[in-house]
Amino acid sequence: MRPLTAISSGLLLAACLLASGASAQIGGNEGLSPTLSAIKKAHAVRLGYRESSPPFSFLDPSGRPIGYSLELCEAIVEEIGVEVDDPNLRIDYVKVTSDDRIDAVLQNKIDLECGSTTANSERAKRVAFSPLMFVAGTKLMVPKASSVQQLADLKGRTVVVTKGTTNEQAVQAADKKLSLGLNIVVGADHEQSYQMLVDGKADAFATDDILLSGLIVRHKSQDKFRVTGDYLSYDPYGIMFRKGEPQLSAVVERTFRKLGSNHDLVPLYNKWFIARMPTGEKMNVPISLQLEEAFKAMDDSASANN
Structure with a gap:
């Protein structure tokens, strides 16, 4: 992309x-x-x-x-x-x-x-x-040690999205198109979605790249998580x-x-x-x-x- x-x-x-x-x-x-x-x-x-x-x-x-x-x-x-x-x-x-x-x-x-x-x-x-x-786009946050580079690498695994976001729709559409069989779970807000990734309840967190970066910076977790993947959507704010x-x-x-x-x-x-x-x-x-x-x-x- x-x-x-x-x-x-x-x-x-x-x-x-x-x-x-x-x-x-x-x-x-x-x-x-x-x-x-x-x-x-x-x-x-x-x-x-x-x-x-x-x-x-x-x-x-x-x-x-x-x-x-x-x-x-x-x-x-x-x-x-x-x-x-x-x-x-x-x-x-x-x-x-x-x-x-x-x-x-x-x-x-x-x-x-x-x-x-x-x-x-x-x-x-x-x-x-x-x-x-602002202009953003849907990407993935994964643990630094994860082998995941793209959404396709998550086939059959769990992805957390935040309820009511365009990112939720983008992941669902990509899951259907690529037949990935994702287990898509939702968090009430970005903080909860982030915490689900921290707690190991999800293999990746999908939302706008700038928000993922903001959460990593805010939690000083640059040594724990990274942002990866092609853009799954483009989002003008x-x-x-x-x-x-x-x-x-x-x-x-x-x-x-x-x-x-x-x-x-x-x-x-x-x-x-x-x-x-x-x-x-x-x-x-x-x-x-x-x-x-x-x-x-x-x-x-x-x-x-x-």
Whole structure:
């Protein structure tokens, strides 16, 4: 399978635009959309966070939600404050999992989902997504001493996936296509899936490569586990929010354009993926060509609209 860097950035951008859907500015005379109206009334924005998706969304030692996705969401909150004329909006953090995050948006339990969520056309039928914020793909984490190099090497063995993820679907599809007879088990979240591998209850853990690397770094287990295999899927990430609200979509996209025009996106990326994180670990994952070009496209878009 082609390496991730070989994917056409144009295709990724097109896929992301398809996922986010068309948005349009709505004038103040038409009032606020339902989500923005509720935010203005409550003076608060509810951000859905993940406990174990470093460096996107996770907990620091004091139990405070932090991460790359949360910083992007906090920038959106500032822009929402401008839109609803309330510069002092409170942020309420709401824990979500890979399994309940979409329902949390649909059931109005959160306003923005700030995790590590793939924006694809299937999900875009139910929810909306921000512009592209990262590109990942499904790979395998295995013990360093394991002979496994590819999914095919796991024939008849046990693979753990996290419930409700696109990775679960990717492994199931590959299992069927290659007739591997895999025993596919599920963890409630990435931390539980990781622990199942640690405890020897699975021969491999399949999820997005960046999340596997993040868990290895977070647990300081570089001498115990490695990431391997061809990509089983390609996953463009986005901030998730309710569909059918052009005004909210416009606010989200305006936030990304402003971050692009201020050249804030790459430094923000470097803070979480290159530099030492607030928790002390370093990911050392350089920005991909696809993401760099996507950020540049947002800068160009912002310049064209000025």
